Structure formats: structure tokens, C-alpha cells
Amino acid sequence: MKLSIIVSAAGLVGYASGMACPYHLLKRAGLLGADVVEKFDQLKDNPELAERFIQAQNHPGHQKRDTLIGPRDTSGNLDLPLGGGLLNGHLQPLTGLLSGFLLPTPQLPGLKEIPGDDPDHQFQPPGPHDVRGTCPASNALANYGYLNRSGITTFAEVADAFQTGFGFGFDLSVFLSGLALLAGGDLLTGTYSIGGADARVPNTLGPAPGMSSHGVFEIDGSITREDTYFGNNANFILQRWDEYVEIANRNGGQFGWETNGEDNGYRYDLSRETNPEFYAGALWFAVSHAERVFVWEGFANGTDQNADWNNIAPFFLNETFPPNWYRRGTPFSIPQAFGEAGLLFLSNPRILGGNEGSVDNFVPLPSAVNFTQLAGNPAELGCWLVENILDVAPGQVRGAIRENFDLYQGFLKGVILPFFTDDGFFNCNFTGFFEPGNSEGEEPALGLSSDGSPVNGAYPGIGVIKPHSEPS
Ligand code: HEM
Ligand SMILES: *[C@@H]1O[C@H](CO)[C@@H](O)[C@H](O)[C@H]1NC(C)=O
Ligand SMILES: *[C@@H]1O[C@H](CO)[C@@H](O)[C@H](O)[C@H]1NC(C)=O
Ligand SMILES: *[C@@H]1O[C@H](CO)[C@@H](O)[C@H](O)[C@H]1NC(C)=O
Ligand SMILES: *[C@@H]1O[C@H](CO)[C@@H](O)[C@H](O)[C@H]1NC(C)=O
Ligand SMILES: *[C@@H]1O[C@H](CO)[C@@H](O)[C@H](O)[C@H]1NC(C)=O
Numbered sequence: 001m002k003l004s005i006i007v008s009a010a011g012l013v014g015y016a017s018g019m020a021c022p023y024h025l026l027k028r029a030g031l032l033g034a035d036v037v038e039k040f041d042q043l044k045d046n047p048e049l050a051e052r053f054i055q056a057q058n059h060p061g062h063q064k065r066d067t068l069i070g071p072r073d074t075s076g077n078l079d080l081p082l083g084g085g086l087l088n089g090h091l092q093p094l095t096g097l098l099s100g101f102l103l104p105t106p107q108l109p110g111l112k113e114i115p116g117d118d119p120d121h122q123f124q125p126p127g128p129h130d131v132r133g134t135c136p137a138s139n140a141l142a143n144y145g146y147l148n149r150s151g152i153t154t155f156a157e158v159a160d161a162f163q164t165g166f167g168f169g170f171d172l173s174v175f176l177s178g179l180a181l182l183a184g185g186d187l188l189t190g191t192y193s194i195g196g197a198d199a200r201v202p203n204t205l206g207p208a209p210g211m212s213s214h215g216v217f218e219i220d221g222s223i224t225r226e227d228t229y230f231g232n233n234a235n236f237i238l239q240r241w242d243e244y245v246e247i248a249n250r251n252g253g254q255f256g257w258e259t260n261g262e263d264n265g266y267r268y269d270l271s272r273e274t275n276p277e278f279y280a281g282a283l284w285f286a287v288s289h290a291e292r293v294f295v296w297e298g299f300a301n302g303t304d305q306n307a308d309w310n311n312i313a314p315f316f317l318n319e320t321f322p323p324n325w326y327r328r329g330t331p332f333s334i335p336q337a338f339g340e341a342g343l344l345f346l347s348n349p350r351i352l353g354g355n356e357g358s359v360d361n362f363v364p365l366p367s368a369v370n371f372t373q374l375a376g377n378p379a380e381l382g383c384w385l386v387e388n389i390l391d392v393a394p395g396q397v398r399g400a401i402r403e404n405f406d407l408y409q410g411f412l413k414g415v416i417l418p419f420f421t422d423d424g425f426f427n428c429n430f431t432g433f434f435e436p437g438n439s440e441g442e443e444p445a446l447g448l449s450s451d452g453s454p455v456n457g458a459y460p461g462i463g464v465i466k467p468h469s470e471p472s
Contacts, residue, residue: 062086062171062423071417071430079430081406084414089170094414097407101190103415104159104177106170111302111329114165114321115144123320124149131195132319133212134225134234135291137298138194139319141165152200155181155190165321166298169331171419178416182389183217184210187400187407195234205407206400219284220275221267223291224316229277240267241316245309255299255307260292261347268350272362279354281365286385289341297340302326335425338382342375349375383428386420 062069070078070085078085083095094101115121121144126132131151132139138158141147146161148154155177162173185192186208191201193210201208212218214228221227223244226235244255244263251258268288271278280288299315300307303326314322352371353364374381389412401408413430420426 062089062419064088068092069418069422071413071421071428074431080414082410082414084411084418086418091174091415091418094410096410097188098410098414101188101411102154102156104156104163104170104174107160107163109163109167109169109329109331111326112167114325114327121145126151131193131198131210132234133193133195133210134218134222135194135211136315136319137162137166137294138211140315140321142194143319144321147194150200151194152198153192153194155185155192158192158194163331165327167302167327167329167331168298169333171334172332172337175334175416175419178411179217179389180211182401182408182412184208184213187404187411205404206398208400209398217283217287219287220278220280221264221271221284221288223263223267223295227271227275227278229275236316245313248309253308254296255309255312256296257344257347260295261344264288264292264344265348265350272355273359276355276358278359278362280350280352281354282352282369282385282388285345285352285371286341289344290337292344293337293340297328297332297336300328302328334382334419335378338378338385342378342381345375346372379426382420382426386417386428387430387432389416 065086066088068078068080068085068087070080073079081096082098083093085092089106091103091105093099093103115123123143124145126143126149130142130149132142133151138147139151141158141161142149142151142153144165146165147157158180159170159173159177162168162176163170168176180194181187181190181192184197186202186204188204189202192208193201193212195212196210197208197213198210201210212234214233218228218233220229222233224236224240225233226237227233243266244259247262247266248255248259251262268280272280295312296305296307299312301311301322305328311322311325314320314325349372351364353362355361356363369384374384417428417430420428421430
């Protein structure tokens with residue numbers, strides 16, 4: 001029951017500022033079950049339910065708990081083989097081989113001008129040895145020194161920087177940075193590159209391909225980036241951006257819900273028609289929708305969540321913060337991210353699967369999972385994704401993970417799973433914990449350190465692709 005309330009509320013809060021309510025669009029399209037719609041209507045008329053959502057939005061579940069929170073084994077005992085867990089909202093130290101591991105800490109939330117006049121965080125374009133990758137938000141953080149300007153960073157630095165720079169919650173920032181570390185970093189030192197493989201990242205457990213390496217956290221059909229099949233996946237494709245702007249212009253100049261639903265379907269269709277290796281599996285489902293939700297929840301001006309050209313374009317075209325830009329005032333949390341990502345999928349769904357060698361040979365994912373059902377239940381969706389983090393793409397699990405599974409499992413249990421345990425929203429049962437999927441033993445292709453992501457001045461003709469009319 002709680003789940004449906006939060007699904008509804010995530011939509012309500014996200015679109016409160018003048019955008020069409022996704023619930024009504026989805027209801028009309030017959031995509032939402034009666035129970036969810038009913039909860040939404042209740043929420044609108046019921047301040048007490050709305051209040052409960054505001055609590056969930058701030059996600060206080062873990063913050064005030066003075067007992068250790070973490071996954072449990074079949075006997076109900078805490079299962080934290082390498083330490084960790086959450087106490088009073090803070091991650092606890094790791095032990096054993098991970099005892100030197102630096103952990104992120106909760107940062108002060110609240111509306112704030114970024115970078116403001118902070119002398120340590122002014123723009124400097126990346127130098128010749130600095131790497132940038134597929135994520136415009138990470139690239140911007142590095143351009144302002146919230147991350148190491150080299151683009152070689154750490155799990156803790158990224159998780160802290162997303163709280164500071166974008167007002168994302170501690171939970172979501174830790175979760176995303178944890179995924180990046182798993183996808184491409186060196187676990188023992190917590191180091192990773194925000195681009196591709198890089199000699200400055202130690203390889204203590206095996207090759208570290210970087211956050212932008214394809215197939216783990218990097219997907220086909222990205223907003224502006226090239227599919228890996230066609231070249232460097234960090235390459236910014238101006239035509240994709242222009243088409244994105246075109247769609248936004250038809251949606252009140254906002255890079256919000258409607259724009260991203262339409263553009264996401266369009267990108268899927270084009271990639272499926274042209275890329276013989278197009279693959280939209282479970283990670284596409286999560287990443288493609290989440291990165292789009294982040295556009296209007298993360299790049300918008302925090303004073304009014306305005307996601308217009310002036311606020312969105314500098315991130316994509318310039319990898320700079322817009323002038324006079326404010327980060328969001330309330331932290332954006334994991335439950336909200338899953339809630340909105342699921343709804344975005346439902347607004348313009350596509351079949352999961354991949355092309356096997358040719359564009360005429362699309363093979364749907366043989367799935368025991370009903371994604372339409374899952375997308376409407378963010379708590380279930382979150383548990384399912386986390387349970388399957390290492391299992392969703394057999395053959396893509398890195399050798400380092402397979403060969404040091406206890407270490408990786410210790411990290412996941414101590415640092416990631418506590419956010420999905422026992423917090424009043426997620427109550428995932430991790431006793432049947434995953435093993436890495438069977439692998440053919442190949443390493444994923446290494447990502448490239450990018451020379452293709454846009455930097456200041458790369459697109460001097462920026463003015464010509466402004467919206468035709470000023471958004472209302
Ligand atoms: C620790 C936090 C984060 C990590 C590790 C991360 C990582 C990534 C990765 C690996 C991609 C590539 C996915 C793809 O192939 O399409 C990506 C794309 C993207 N990310 Fe992030 N991300 C993080 C947080 C954010 C936040 C907070 C925002 C917005 C405020 C954001 C905005 C985007 C956007 C818009 C894209 C799509 C880029 C494009 O295709 O043009 N990310 N991110
Ligand atoms: C930034 O990264 C570089 C390259 O890995 C490293 O040499 C340097 O010590 C880092 N700086 C800080 C302040 O961590
Ligand atoms: C790009 O960044 C530079 C340096 O901060 C700034 O002067 C310029 O106005 C930015 N352009 C856009 C479109 O944000
Ligand atoms: C963000 O909002 C503030 C306050 O309303 C405003 O002064 C500023 O111009 C806005 N920034 C952008 C880039 O629209
Ligand atoms: C998947 O779930 C949706 C929504 O619950 C339902 O309408 C649909 O029939 C299900 N599809 C399959 C193949 O079971
Ligand atoms: C958790 O899942 C296991 C099987 O993986 C099951 O035996 C157990 O009863 C479940 N626990 C709860 C509380 O549902």
C-alpha cells in the first residue's frame with residue numbers, strides 16, 4: 001500500500017510546478033492500475049497522506065535510527081561480513097581488506113547557489129591530461145573542482161560532490177557512486193575514472209575500465225551520446241541535442257516529463273533500427289530512465305525547478321553550471337528516483353531486448369519479470385534491481401568482481417544494501433543474495449577516455465540552436 005502512495009507522490013511533487021500531471025496522462029492511456037490511480041486521488045485530497053510522502057521524500061528512515069541497519073541472514077542476524085551498515089544515517093567503517101576504505105558522509109542540504117563565489121570551485125576547462133566521460137553532471141563537477149579536476153576520483157568524493165553540487169540525497173549519491181565503482185573502479189582504493197580506463201587508477205584487483213565503460217552502467221540510446229557500436233560513447237552528438245531541443249520546444253520549452261518520455265522512445269527506436277548490437281536490457285531500463293529524470297530533477301534551477309533551455313543547455317553544451325544557478329532545496333532520494341523512472345517508462349514503454357548481429361534480428365529479453373508491473377512499484381523495482389546488480393548482464397561481469405566476489409559482496413552488503421533495508425520504504429529481502437551471472441569469460445570492452453565531450457568553446461555557435469520561442 002505504501003508503495004503506491006509513494007509512486008503517486010513522486011509524480012505529484014515532481015510535476016507540481018505547472019507541468020501536466022503524469023498520472024492523468026497515464027490514466028488516460030490506460031497504463032496505470034486502478035489502485036495506483038486511486039491512491040493518487042486520495043493523496044491529492046488528503047493532507048495527511050501528502051505529509052507522509054513529504055517524510056518519505058526527505059527519507060528520514062535511516063537518519064534517526066540509533067541501531068545498526070544492514071541486510072540480514074536467514075536467522076535474522078545482521079549480515080555485514082566486512083563492516084559497514086547505517087547508524088544514525090551515517091555509514092559505518094569497513095573492516096578487513098577494506099579497512100582503509102574512505103566513506104562518504106551526509107552533506108548539508110538546502111537551496112544554495114552553485115558555485116556561487118566559492119574560490120575553490122570556479123570553472124577551469126579540462127587540461128590535456130584531464131579525462132571526462134559520458135555523464136555531463138560528473139564532468140561539470142570536475143570542471144569546478146567538486147571532483148578532482150583530473151577526472152580520476154573516488155567513491156567518497158563523487159558521493160559527497162553530488163550532494164554538494166546537485167542537492168542529491170546521501171542515499172542516492174552513495175548508490176550511484178557505488179554503481180560507478182562496481183562498473184569501472186578499483187575497489188581496494190575506491191578510485192575510478194569518470195571516463196575510460198586510465199593508468200592513474202590502480203589495478204589492485206584487475207583492470208578498471210572506468211565509469212563510462214559500455215555495458216555496465218553505460219547504455220545505448222543515451223540522450224546525446226553515441227552508441228558504443230558507432231564509436232566513442234562519450235562523444236556528444238549535436239544532432240541528438242538539436243532533436244531533444246526540438247521536442248522540448250513542443251512541450252513548453254521544458255526538458256521535463258513529456259520531453260523525456262518522447263525522446264527516450266525516439267532514441268530507442270532509432271538505435272534499434274540502426275545499431276546491429278543495440279541492447280536494451282535491465283540496465284537500459286534503469287539507466288535510460290534515471291538519467292532523464294536527473295535532467296529535470298537535477299539540472300533544473302532549484303529555486304523553481306525550472307528545466308528550461310537556460311538551465312539545461314549549459315550542462316550539455318558547455319559542461320558548466322548556468323549563471324545564477326541554484327541546486328535543489330530538498331534532497332532527491334532513491335525512492336523518488338525509482339518512482340519517477342518507473343513512471344517515465346510507463347509513459348512511453350518499449351520492449352526490452354537486443355539486436356543479435358543485425359537490425360532485422362531483434363530478440364526480446366527472455367524475462368520472467370514483467371517490467372510494466374515492476375515499473376509501477378518503485379519499492380519492488382528497487383529491490384529487484386539491487387538483487388540483480390551483478391546478474392543482469394551475464395558476460396559483462398568484470399573479472400575483478402568474479403575473482404574477488406567475497407570482497408565485492410562485503411562492499412555491497414556494508415555500503416549499498418543498507419539503503420534498501422528496513423527504512424519504511426524499501427524492505428528488501430536479501431537472504432537469497434545474488435551470485436554473479438554465468439559468464440563466457442570475456443572482459444567487457446574498455447571504455448575510452450574521452451576527447452569528445454564538449455568543453456567550453458567547443459560549440460561557439462551555441463546561439464543558433466536556442467529555442468525558437470522563449471518558453472512561457
Ligand atoms: C554518482 C552519481 C552519478 C554517476 C556515477 C553517473 C554516471 C553516469 C553514467 C555512467 C552515464 C552514462 C549512461 C548512458 O550511457 O547513457 C550517465 C549519463 C548521464 N548522467 Fe549521470 N551519473 C551520476 C549522477 C548524475 C546526476 C546527479 C545527474 C543530473 C543532475 C546526471 C545526469 C546525467 C545525464 C543527463 C546523462 C545522459 C547523458 C547523455 O546521454 O547526454 N547524472 N551518468
Ligand atoms: C587528483 O588526482 C590526481 C591523479 O590521480 C592525483 O595525483 C592527485 O593527488 C589528486 N588530488 C587530490 C587532491 O586528491
Ligand atoms: C560556457 O562557459 C563559459 C565559462 O564559464 C561561460 O563564460 C559561458 O557563458 C558558458 N556558455 C553557456 C552557454 O553556458
Ligand atoms: C535561477 O533562479 C534565480 C532565482 O529566481 C534567478 O535569479 C536565476 O536567474 C535563475 N537562473 C537561471 C539560469 O535561470
Ligand atoms: C504485465 O503487467 C501488466 C500490469 O500489471 C499487465 O497488464 C500485463 O498483462 C502483464 N503482462 C504479462 C505478459 O503478464
Ligand atoms: C526471504 O527470502 C528467503 C528465500 O530467499 C525466504 O526463505 C524467507 O522466508 C524470506 N524472508 C522474509 C521475511 O520474507
